Amino acid sequence: MLQFALFGAGRIGAIHAANLAASGRATLRHVVDVHAPSAAALAVRFSASVSDVSVALADPAVQAVLIASSTDTHAGLAVAAARAGKAIFCEKPIDLSLSRVSECLAAVAEAGVPMMVGFNRRFDPDFVVLHRRVGEGAIGAVEQVVITSRDPGPPPVDYIKVSGGLFRDMTIHDFDMARWMLGEEPVEVFAMGANLVDPVIGAAGDIDSAMVLLKTASGRMATINNSRRASYGYDQRVEVHGSGGRLIAGNRIASTVEQADATGVVTEKPLHFFLERYAAAYRIELAAFIDAVEAGAPMPVGAEDGQRALILADAAERSMREGRAVRLP
Amino acid sequence: MLQFALFGAGRIGAIHAANLAASGRATLRHVVDVHAPSAAALAVRFSASVSDVSVALADPAVQAVLIASSTDTHAGLAVAAARAGKAIFCEKPIDLSLSRVSECLAAVAEAGVPMMVGFNRRFDPDFVVLHRRVGEGAIGAVEQVVITSRDPGPPPVDYIKVSGGLFRDMTIHDFDMARWMLGEEPVEVFAMGANLVDPVIGAAGDIDSAMVLLKTASGRMATINNSRRASYGYDQRVEVHGSGGRLIAGNRIASTVEQADATGVVTEKPLHFFLERYAAAYRIELAAFIDAVEAGAPMPVGAEDGQRALILADAAERSMREGRAVRLP
Amino acid sequence: MLQFALFGAGRIGAIHAANLAASGRATLRHVVDVHAPSAAALAVRFSASVSDVSVALADPAVQAVLIASSTDTHAGLAVAAARAGKAIFCEKPIDLSLSRVSECLAAVAEAGVPMMVGFNRRFDPDFVVLHRRVGEGAIGAVEQVVITSRDPGPPPVDYIKVSGGLFRDMTIHDFDMARWMLGEEPVEVFAMGANLVDPVIGAAGDIDSAMVLLKTASGRMATINNSRRASYGYDQRVEVHGSGGRLIAGNRIASTVEQADATGVVTEKPLHFFLERYAAAYRIELAAFIDAVEAGAPMPVGAEDGQRALILADAAERSMREGRAVRLP
């Protein structure tokens, strides 16, 4: 039973706490949150203590930390946990600033502790099957990747203001997906964005609609289309074209029921909310972290994956601003 | 926390025990099985005692029993549990003999305890959505029901010999589904059967392939097609035609991944095994039982539903033997 | 260029005349219809003469006749055409009376002319692919066939009164499909019917909803479900289960366009009208007739296929009336 401290008792922290309890392989010892009632609620539900950061990290029984607090605290907590010798699971992004991410990674490396970044989509069963097939050569050499990633609706504008912008907050998942599916690092990034969904978002200095192109050294390409709003649900699809064929992973729906009547043949919309859509992914992600920590094996998604995705997000923003392709070293 | 005794520590008993534990709403106190190692394994896993029937039923803390033992013991255990005042969840079928089922129901009624029969498919999320839509009038008045129910492969012939035959063992689920979807009692049954899959089954006196027609008093009809073998997985579909449209509930697949290459466009086979296909159904079924016991509400699937399905199975067998429609009172 | 006389200038006659003209392989010389304006219209459109039966059959240039007149005239015209030495394409059914069909077939056989019956669905490209795959052994030995055959709406009650009833008028196509897909003759028929769609049909002595089971000597089975009304279009599907898999041929839709919005994911309804759904089938059917006549080859669907389907229709009606399976010799 791996012993955990959880930082952040919000929506995503609660998900991880529940998955941790249900895994039968881990115990939650501490819940830390600046919002005391949230911490207390989770602590009661999972028989943990409400603690502050120093207490949680000083507890020698704690082997691993789960960082699900607000983004601006991620890097600091990771460094502190690293210095305390704890294995680290950190929600994305590590930080909105690449320099702070680099400092964090350096501290973690120095401490010699493992660190995983929460790119949950890599554990989605459909994308896992698709990626495994690509790896098995089912469609030959990868040539092009098409990623559709559209949220059901925009978050509150207050969130958007501190989110780091669409590319760092939302597209970052797609940059990671593209890297994973391409099997090579993108070396060229081009991005376009616009404010089409809600003028409030534009007034806050962000975009809500974007399209991105990526290219690797060998000429593989990816395109991403993003929107903060999809009236029909959470649209999450990946399409990979290879020399020998095409693989598509589609949306998950609540039921297979199909209704035919005078208006047409109607099936269900994609699952609406990311917690539904990726419920299995979150569960499997945490299990993969526990597996790797227990086995002393490499993290399935490392801290440098978080860094690489942020580099792409930064490049996309620069590309959009400057109207040119940004080349990466 | 509802306190349970479990009779039968085999495959299906283990499923129920796990769902019971995971529900967070029930405790397993006793595991009873003639095969001691199976009982011991489940008891250890779920912190229960290995007991015999009389001890389990004499325990005043036990509020409910879960009968998942071999079919020939169901009715006897149900009667004993009823006399001990326990709420009863009994796997289908209650018994292979209608007269014993009637005696069992009489004893249960006399004891005044609730009894639910394990027609798990009524709790399958897809069929639930379909049935709810029918009830909401989405397709008007029900007219015809088409049920496809094909196992991935036949059970061992030793099981078939004591199974009561295809209609009582396998089609019984479809009879229940037909009743549920038709919304009326069938009054006429016609059935055809054949031995096409494996001659060993024929040698054991059973069929492995069947087609059935049912008709209600108002003229609604259902057709069922059954086979003990489907190379492509467990084929479980329901189609309901009404005056205003059609509803179809299809198979569940392991992933949405679709591969296109020189051979065609390939999607996954239906989930192969009933425990995968109906994993959610078993979980929801048990929760519905706990809900009803706790609320003192009517059972969502009552003992008389088990009886009605068996009446249809008996009628189907007679129909096949006599080459005529069998009318029910 | 094969020279034709056409009997019947109604809806289906016009279809055949147009296909004949578009084939580039045949010429229409005579149009015969008791309704003079209909005959005249077609004759003008396709540069043919309006003639009466005797003139058309006496024309030595006419090599083939196309019988698309009202059902009660089919057998008489076929016999007359046979005696005149013409190749015969006759719309289904040959007649509503089996004895008249037998007499007709005897006369045709005596004359030694080829006769084809218009079971157009055998030429539907989807069903052709399915049937070819069955023949190639793609799913092993055929075991069960499920036929869904539902009209978009009932014909006028005046038509129903002279139609011979649902089994002879509508199901007859499905009996032929079942025979074709089973690859063996049914020897046992069971049918149920009801009046659910429109009481006017019941008042006219007919049913509008039916389910049928068929069984062959080796134990293969088929089930047919019929309705005179399907609000969502013309529902025409065939499903064949074999020892090694399953083949399904579905409906055709007007476009592939799929719309996702807040109400669901909506695709088009099946094509609504049999002339749209089977447009290609009618064209290919006529070409197959011309091919066979020109090559002196056996008819792709012979007169005896028309007879066998009628035998099944008669058996279905007797079965429904008597509540028992009807065995065929």
Next chain:
Amino acid sequence: MLQFALFGAGRIGAIHAANLAASGRATLRHVVDVHAPSAAALAVRFSASVSDVSVALADPAVQAVLIASSTDTHAGLAVAAARAGKAIFCEKPIDLSLSRVSECLAAVAEAGVPMMVGFNRRFDPDFVVLHRRVGEGAIGAVEQVVITSRDPGPPPVDYIKVSGGLFRDMTIHDFDMARWMLGEEPVEVFAMGANLVDPVIGAAGDIDSAMVLLKTASGRMATINNSRRASYGYDQRVEVHGSGGRLIAGNRIASTVEQADATGVVTEKPLHFFLERYAAAYRIELAAFIDAVEAGAPMPVGAEDGQRALILADAAERSMREGRAVRLP
């Protein structure tokens, strides 16, 4: 009956000639081709004369010309036809050089004759339905367009050498589709390309794989993915996202037959060849031209549409070369 002269008796010329004959609304008077046997074959088949350009254009009976010769002759023939007062249907592209296209358009405008460019996909029934729905507001305001356009296999390298490159030869159709679906002119173009399919294509100075982004003044965006090879057939899909939903038009398949067996559930590949996939589109396109000429109505796809698509192709090539977004006036 509109009287036509056809320039170019190759594959696409033959398609147009056949559609023209089958339309029943036009006559082919002249066939012109430098390759005499091709011209002769078509002339015989459709009862036309083999002529040279001057004879064909001097024939006062000729009302319209159909330019389907090699690309380098399009503009010259169009100008000559314009001066002869003929209505012009010209295959895409008008020319590979924008300045020659402008000169051609000027000459046509001066002559006052109507000119249509052969963007056949605008007449594909699926894309027409999608576009009509967009126009009806079914998904609100258009925001993003995703175009998948992948050929089954590359053309001969000799063709590629004179094709003007992937963007002018292949993507030009997608540029037109994007303009049509966006409902606004793109003002910004970004493109990436690579040589992944066949090194021979790279050696000939062309790319065989590309991804493009387009953006309009109001912020609408489109992404195009192209490949010269798709092992599974001709992949032609359009997806339009709007403020109120999503529309997708998919591929056409040869049959609806679905096979399920131990390897999976297999449906047919997309139609392999553009002449199959767009057979209806070519037919409808020509009918639309005839309609417009006869009615004196504006061309459904005008010469300036050909020009605009070429401007986008040129911009894409410059963007790829220079690694920056190209802005259009």
